Every structure is written in structure tokens, then in C-alpha cells.
Amino acid sequence: MTTTRDICICVSGGEGLDAPFDPRFGRAAAFLLTDIDGTSVELVPNTGAEAAHGAGLQAVKLMDAHHVRHVVAGHFGGKADAGLRAIGAGMWLAPEGLSAAAVLERFRDHKLARHDG
Amino acid sequence: MRIAFASGKGGTGKTLLSTSLAWSLARDPDRVVVYADADVEEPNGHLFLAPKVTSRPPITVPLPTPVPDRCTGAKRCEAACAFHAILVVGTQVLVDQDLCHACGACTLVCTDKALVEVPFAIGALRVGATGRLAFVGGELDVGQARATPAVDATVAAAVAHADALAADTLVVDCPPGTSCATMASVRGADLVVLVTEPTPFGLHDLRLAIAMCRAMGLPVAAVINRADLGDGAVREALTAEGVPLLAELAFDRAIATAYAEGAVAAERSPAVRAAVAAIAAYAAALDRASSLPPSVQRSA
Numbered sequence: 001m002t003t004t005r006d007i008c009i010c011v012s013g014g015e016g017l018d019a020p021f022d023p024r025f026g027r028a029a030a031f032l033l034t035d036i037d038g039t040s041v042e043l044v045p046n047t048g049a050e051a052a053h054g055a056g057l058q059a060v061k062l063m064d065a066h067h068v069r070h071v072v073a074g075h076f077g078g079k080a081d082a083g084l085r086a087i088g089a090g091m092w093l094a095p096e097g098l099s100a101a102a103v104l105e106r107f108r109d110h111k112l113a114r115h116d117g
Numbered sequence: 118m119r120i121a122f123a124s125g126k127g128g129t130g131k132t133l134l135s136t137s138l139a140w141s142l143a144r145d146p147d148r149v150v151v152y153a154d155a156d157v158e159e160p161n162g163h164l165f166l167a168p169k170v171t172s173r174p175p176i177t178v179p180l181p182t183p184v185p186d187r188c189t190g191a192k193r194c195e196a197a198c199a200f201h202a203i204l205v206v207g208t209q210v211l212v213d214q215d216l217c218h219a220c221g222a223c224t225l226v227c228t229d230k231a232l233v234e235v236p237f238a239i240g241a242l243r244v245g246a247t248g249r250l251a252f253v254g255g256e257l258d259v260g261q262a263r264a265t266p267a268v269d270a271t272v273a274a275a276v277a278h279a280d281a282l283a284a285d286t287l288v289v290d291c292p293p294g295t296s297c298a299t300m301a302s303v304r305g306a307d308l309v310v311l312v313t314e315p316t317p318f319g320l321h322d323l324r325l326a327i328a329m330c331r332a333m334g335l336p337v338a339a340v341i342n343r344a345d346l347g348d349g350a351v352r353e354a355l356t357a358e359g360v361p362l363l364a365e366l367a368f369d370r371a372i373a374t375a376y377a378e379g380a381v382a383a384e385r386s387p388a389v390r391a392a393v394a395a396i397a398a399y400a401a402a403l404d405r406a407s408s409l410p411p412s413v414q415r416s417a
Contacts, residue, residue, distance in 0.1 A: 048201075051201075053216050054200075057202070058201060061204055064204075064206060082211060083206070083211055086206040086207075086209050087206045
């Protein structure tokens with residue numbers, strides 16, 4: 001039941017899997033949507049990143065629209081947590097300073113910690 | 118008669134003059150006066166008037182709350198929300214309570230009756246009296262961003278209190294600035310007294326405050342505090358704008374001392390008493406000139 005791009009990695013810009021991982025979910029510049037192998041990659045700008053308030057819920061809306069099943073960030077705020085839970089997305093935690101490719105590799109290798117609120 | 122004290126710039130003397138006016142008027146046994154502190158984000162009128170507080174009713178806003186098993190996932194509420202405070206996932210409604218402005222649109226458009234409005238406390242009123250002077254103050258909870266509905270609630274409570282007492286004067290101490298909260302505090306006033314100071318900052322914000330009052334169709338007058346300091350630009354601007362200057366207060370260390378001690382300035386300073394007498398006289402003249410009977414409630 002997985003779509004081809006069901007993993008979202010928060011990134012601070014750039015193109016493709018070389019993009020640097022951004023630990024902030026709601027405030028990340030963009031979302032890198034990818035499949036488990038990293039072969040099908042799409043960069044979706046985070047239109048809510050500059051919002052004064054409510055960036056988290058806006059980002060959840062984007063995740064819902066793209067049928068994302070797993071989100072990787074550095075931390076999840078209370079509203080993002082509630083929203084992602086509601087859309088049934090898994091939440092995973094990665095450390096700062098990695099590339100999107102490195103985050104994806106850790107995800108694949110089951111080396112990321114699950115965020116459970 | 119409702120007299121609002123606003124300023125544009127903060128710290129010019131709104132509370133100094135509004136508490137002094139209310140206190141002075143209330144000394145007349147023939148008068149019934151209500152003082153309202155509508156500066157809900159930093160209320161301080163009670164520090165000077167020291168009212169005996171008889172009740173602290175909560176100030177609430179109606180927040181949309183999902184009713185289980187009613188949502189059909191039509192997302193009408195999400196589309197209606199101008200503040201992006203609602204997310205509908207399947208048949209689950211998520212409401213961001215911090216973003217919600219309690220406008221009621223979501224509840225109105227939901228044909229599934231899947232949302233009900235539940236009162237949510239954002240602050241509390243302070244209702245009481247200082248001798249014969251009735252006191253109504255609003256205070257927003259720390260961390261709350263909804264100042265405007267708290268101001269609306271405070272002014273409404275003060276007007277209701279004034280009506281119940283058949284008060285002849287309601288003095289409203291307003292927040293500084295020209296934001297929604299300030300507009301809510303001056304709306305319905307019969308006279309807005311802008312308290313300013315002769316500095317470039319005072320002048321800049323005074324111009325904004327005059328423009329706000331004019332746009333709202335409110336009669337406006339001014340008092341210059343610390344009038345002997347700074348320059349003459351504020352006086353010139355008032356003349357050019359046609360805003361009557363009711364009083365000028367020179368800087369006086371005794372007033373500053375009284376204020377720092379939490380005393381009503383009019384109690385100590387003849388100059389402050391003269392200034393509030395001038396404001397009262399102007400308000401009375403304005404009231405007489407009006408074809409409406411004297412009242413604290415001004416028709417919208």
C-alpha cells in the first residue's frame with residue numbers, strides 16, 4: 001500500500017539527495033519526498049515556513065496532500081505531532097549535519113529513532 | 118459620557134491622567150463614575166486606584182471544538198478558516214487553538230454540526246470599587262495573544278456596569294499603539310484624549326493615533342505631558358491637525374514620585390488636578406453640544 005514517494009526528509013534547500021537535512025519540521029525550507037531507494041525524488045517547497053504562526057499544521061497539510069507515510073526531522077512540536085499522528089504518518093528523528101542521502105540510508109538501515117511524543 | 122485615554126506612544130501618561138480624572142470626578146457626590154482599565158496586556162490602573170475587588174469573572178472566547186463521530190470530511194470548516202487554524206484529516210478535525218481567532222466561521226459553515234463552540238478562558242476581569250468610584254479592569258493571561266476580544270469584553274463589562282449604576286461618566290484607560298486592541302478600546306467613546314509628549318517618537322505615534330481616531334469618526338483632543346521638555350513640533354502638529362490641546366503638564370519630580378509610590382497623581386499635584394479639570398470641562402461642553410442626552414453608551 002506504499003506510494004512511490006512515501007518518505008519525507010526535511011531539507012534546508014538544494015536539489016536532490018545532496019540537500020542538507022534540516023531538523024526543523026514546520027520551518028524547513030523544503031521537503032524532499034522520496035521512495036525507499038532514493039530513485040524517485042521530488043522537492044516540495046515548504047510554503048508555510050515563513051508563517052508567523054501555525055507552520056507545523058501547514059506542513060502537516062502538505063504531508064497529507066502528498067500522502068506521506070514517514071517524516072524525518074530533528075524534532076516535532078506538539079501541533080505537528082498531533083497532526084502527523086492524525087494523518088497516520090510515522091515520525092523519525094535524525095541528527096543535524098547530515099545530507100538527505102545519509103538520512104535516507106539511516107532510515108533504510110533502521111538506524112533512526114522513532115519519535116513517539 | 119465615555120472618555121477614552123489613548124496615546125500612540127506608550128508611557129506618556131494615560132494611566133496617570135485617566136486614574137486622576139476618574140478619582141477627581143468621583144469626589145463629587147452628585148456624580149457616578151466608572152473607571153475601566155482596557156490595557157489588558159499590561160493593566161496597572163488597579164495599582165493606583167487600589168479597588169476593593171469583589172469579583173474576578175473569567176474573560177472567554179468561544180473556541181470550536183470537534184464533536185466525535187459527526188464529521189463527514191467535507192472540509193468546509195478548513196476552507197472557511199481565514200487563519201489556517203483547522204486541518205481536517207479524513208473525518209478528524211484538528212483545531213490549532215493558538216491560531217484560532219474565535220470568529221465562528223467554521224461552526225457556521227459546518228452542516229454536519231461537527232463543531233461546537235466552547236468557552237475558553239483567556240483572562241479575567243477585576244470588578245470592584247475604590248470608595249464611590251466603580252472599577253472594571255481586564256487582564257489577559259500570560260502567554261495569550263488574543264488581546265482584542267479581552268478588550269472587547271472589558272469595555273462591554275464596563276458599559277454594562279455603568280448602565281447598571283446609571284453612571285454619568287465612564288473613563289477608559291486604553292492600550293498604547295493603534296492596533297486592533299487599541300481600536301477596540303476607543304470604539305464607542307464620546308471623546309478620545311490623546312496623551313502625548315514633545316519628542317519625535319511622541320509626535321510620530323500621535324499622528325498615527327489621530328489618524329486612527331479620525332478614521333473611526335471619534336472626537337479627539339490632546340494633552341501634552343512633560344511639556345517643558347523636548348521641542349515644539351507636537352504643539353505645531355496639533356494646531357495643524359486641528360486637535361484641541363486641553364492641557365500641558367510640565368515635568369515635575371513630585372508627580373513622578375507619587376506615581377512611583379502608586380498614588381493617584383491628582384491627589385498630590387495641583388497641576389494634574391488642573392489638567393483633569395480642563396479635560397472634564399471640555400468633555401462636558403462636548404456633551405452639552407451633542408444633541409443626544411448624556412449617556413455613556415454611544416450609538417454605533
